[in-house]
Amino acid sequence: MSRPDAIRAAALAAALCCAGALAQEDRLISGPGSTLTENKCKICHELQHIRRARLSPGEWGDNLRNMKERGTPMTDEEMRAILEYLAVYYNRDQPPPAPSPDTLAASGDDPIQTLLNANACNGCHAPDKRVVGPSFREVAAKYGSDRDAPARLATKIRSGGQGVWGAVPMPPNAAIQDADLRRIVAWVLEQK
Amino acid sequence: MDSPKKTDESRRRFLAGAAGAGTLAALGESATLREALAQAAPAPAAPPGTVTNEAIKAGKVPAMQYHSERPLTGSVPAFEQNFEFTPTDRVFVRNNLLTPDLDITTHRLTVKGLVDKELSFTVAELQKAFPTVTVAGMLECAGAGRTNYLPQASGTPWGPTGGMSCPVWTGVRLKDVLAAAGLKGDAAHVAGQGGDPGAVATAAPVIRSIPMSKAMDENTLVAWAMNSGPLPKVHGYPLRLVVPGWVGSASTKWLQSLTVLDAPFKGTYMTSSYVTPKWPVKPGEKMPPDTVSTQAWPVKSMITFPAPDQPFKGGERITVRGKAWVGEGSVARVDVSFDEGLTWHRAELERERDKYAWRTFSYDHVPQRFGYLTVLARAADDRGNVQPITPYWNPLGYFWNGIHRVGVMVVPA
Numbered sequence: 001m002s003r004p005d006a007i008r009a010a011a012l013a014a015a016l017c018c019a020g021a022l023a024q025e026d027r028l029i030s031g032p033g034s035t036l037t038e039n040k041c042k043i044c045h046e047l048q049h050i051r052r053a054r055l056s057p058g059e060w061g062d063n064l065r066n067m068k069e070r071g072t073p074m075t076d077e078e079m080r081a082i083l084e085y086l087a088v089y090y091n092r093d094q095p096p097p098a099p100s101p102d103t104l105a106a107s108g109d110d111p112i113q114t115l116l117n118a119n120a121c122n123g124c125h126a127p128d129k130r131v132v133g134p135s136f137r138e139v140a141a142k143y144g145s146d147r148d149a150p151a152r153l154a155t156k157i158r159s160g161g162q163g164v165w166g167a168v169p170m171p172p173n174a175a176i177q178d179a180d181l182r183r184i185v186a187w188v189l190e191q192k
Numbered sequence: 193m194d195s196p197k198k199t200d201e202s203r204r205r206f207l208a209g210a211a212g213a214g215t216l217a218a219l220g221e222s223a224t225l226r227e228a229l230a231q232a233a234p235a236p237a238a239p240p241g242t243v244t245n246e247a248i249k250a251g252k253v254p255a256m257q258y259h260s261e262r263p264l265t266g267s268v269p270a271f272e273q274n275f276e277f278t279p280t281d282r283v284f285v286r287n288n289l290l291t292p293d294l295d296i297t298t299h300r301l302t303v304k305g306l307v308d309k310e311l312s313f314t315v316a317e318l319q320k321a322f323p324t325v326t327v328a329g330m331l332e333c334a335g336a337g338r339t340n341y342l343p344q345a346s347g348t349p350w351g352p353t354g355g356m357s358c359p360v361w362t363g364v365r366l367k368d369v370l371a372a373a374g375l376k377g378d379a380a381h382v383a384g385q386g387g388d389p390g391a392v393a394t395a396a397p398v399i400r401s402i403p404m405s406k407a408m409d410e411n412t413l414v415a416w417a418m419n420s421g422p423l424p425k426v427h428g429y430p431l432r433l434v435v436p437g438w439v440g441s442a443s444t445k446w447l448q449s450l451t452v453l454d455a456p457f458k459g460t461y462m463t464s465s466y467v468t469p470k471w472p473v474k475p476g477e478k479m480p481p482d483t484v485s486t487q488a489w490p491v492k493s494m495i496t497f498p499a500p501d502q503p504f505k506g507g508e509r510i511t512v513r514g515k516a517w518v519g520e521g522s523v524a525r526v527d528v529s530f531d532e533g534l535t536w537h538r539a540e541l542e543r544e545r546d547k548y549a550w551r552t553f554s555y556d557h558v559p560q561r562f563g564y565l566t567v568l569a570r571a572a573d574d575r576g577n578v579q580p581i582t583p584y585w586n587p588l589g590y591f592w593n594g595i596h597r598v599g600v601m602v603v604p605a
Contacts, residue, residue, distance in 0.1 A: 053345060056478060070465075072392075
């Protein structure tokens with residue numbers, strides 16, 4: 001590759017990367033409960049479904065009950081927190097407050113928790129109990145300390161899978177950044 | 193798709209990026225993880241056993257407008273359906289769960305519940321056992337036209353004419369299949385279940401039931417073909433129910449079982465989704481306790497020619513064309529207006545052929561002035577129903593059947 005070609009390629013890669021990042025910018029307004037809401041809703045659908053139509057608190061309540069019936073893995077307590085968030089930030093009858101830190105998010109300043117939330121891992125996995133998928137501890141034990149464990153886990157996270165833990169398919173995470181994936185893999189494998 | 197060259201390039205790109213990040217050494221991982229990250233990059237965007245959005249989109253025209261990727265939803269605007277029937281690559285896309293990748297040689301349909309004997313068919317067996325019929329029929333999402341409602345309701349944001357199609361279906365009559373199994377005396381509903389998986393194991397299966405009267409209609413099919421070709425995967429391959437004229441969710445895709453019941457199926461897709469208030473509610477109110485499950489679409493029409501903003505020369509004849517249909521009954525007439533509804537003109541309406549197919553209407557108009565010209569179409573059925581000025585608002589935004597309106601420009605010759 002000649003030098004000008006390389007520069008053009010780099011510029012193109014940067015442009016594609018930005019375009020990708022913009023297309024993947026599927027977030028809700030940051031506020032208490034926003035992370036939990038994103039994690040649970042993103043399991044099955046894009047968040048634009050929430051952003052598009054602001055509803056009344058009563059309609060959000062119906063909507064959440066409907067989603068729970070359809071199979072969203074969430075406790076009553078989580079459902080209440082999500083309803084409170086939606087009733088404030090996506091309320092048809094009042095403008096949303098300014099974005100603020102999600103004080104309910106488990107992450108705090110923990111960069112790994114931030115990553116797990118941003119990539120919706122926490123929607124289906126918890127440190128030491130089964131939610132939809134296996135706990136992080138179970139995953140770490142299963143993959144063990146083989147030399148190729150990180151590679152296998154990275155592939156699994158990126159491509160999704162089915163059959164290892166039962167019939168539950170894990171959706172693919174094709175868009176996750178390489179650096180983020182490496183950090184998540186390393187952290188998960190330390191959880192045994 | 194993956195040439196070795198491409199893989200090499202992506203690996204180089206990755207390595208270049210990783211060198212800057214400098215985190216690999218810290219993890220104590222080398223070649224294998226790097227390989228995995230590089231190789232996994234072009235991963236399929238769908239879980240195993242399901243079809244990727246890219247594969248689905250490859251079977252659709254570029255004019256298809258997608259509203260969401262998870263779940264994949266999309267349709268073409270009205271002027272892109274100016275055909276006798278909807279071509280396969282223009283039929284709208286809407287799933288509740290994921291699109292399964294099923295094998296026609298091993299797929300089976302079982303018939304069970306309140307029947308004299310349970311039956312099980314492969315597609316080939318089904319094709320051999322019963323007469324093949326071909327009918328055109330409307331398939332329309334319950335939420336078609338939803339974005340016309342104010343305030344907005346949640347759900348797929350179908351535009352004024354999004355979420356509706358009328359292809360030609362080939363299959364066997366559901367009533368023939370049920371007769372072969374033998375209905376017990378208390379048989380009242382038939383529930384279809386498809387083989388579509390959810391993103392999580394806890395996902396409720398999509399099960400809808402229809403009353404026996406509709407199941408016995410000779411236009412209700414177990415179908416394997418759309419417009420003479422095999423069903424595309426996203427449209428239910430290899431087998432689906434076709435319950436024409438009724439909300440699309442009744443037409444179970446990837447059909448794997450039919451269960452005969454003595455009452456409507458009780459499940460979330462019958463009682464929480466696809467319901468409307470028994471009595472109209474004030475716009476913006478939540479769903480009241482008394483609801484009814486959605487069935488037939490009310491009378492509706494759309495203009496397929498001209499296209500919005502299409503220019504015409506003054507004195508040039510405009511042959512307005514469109515489609516009109518009703519979920520049960522028959523379209524009695526279609527009127528068009530060129531003055532925002534002040535005066536209406538009766539359009540020519542193609543004779544009825546298949547009962548649940550849309551019918552083409554047309555009307556010749558020579559504009560008498562320049563400037564912006566609007567075309568409105570309004571259909572009426574044989575029961576005295578007419579498309580309303582404002583359809584009743586309902587919390588889930590179903591059954592919008594307001595008047596379609598298209599604006600064009602008439603310019604000096």
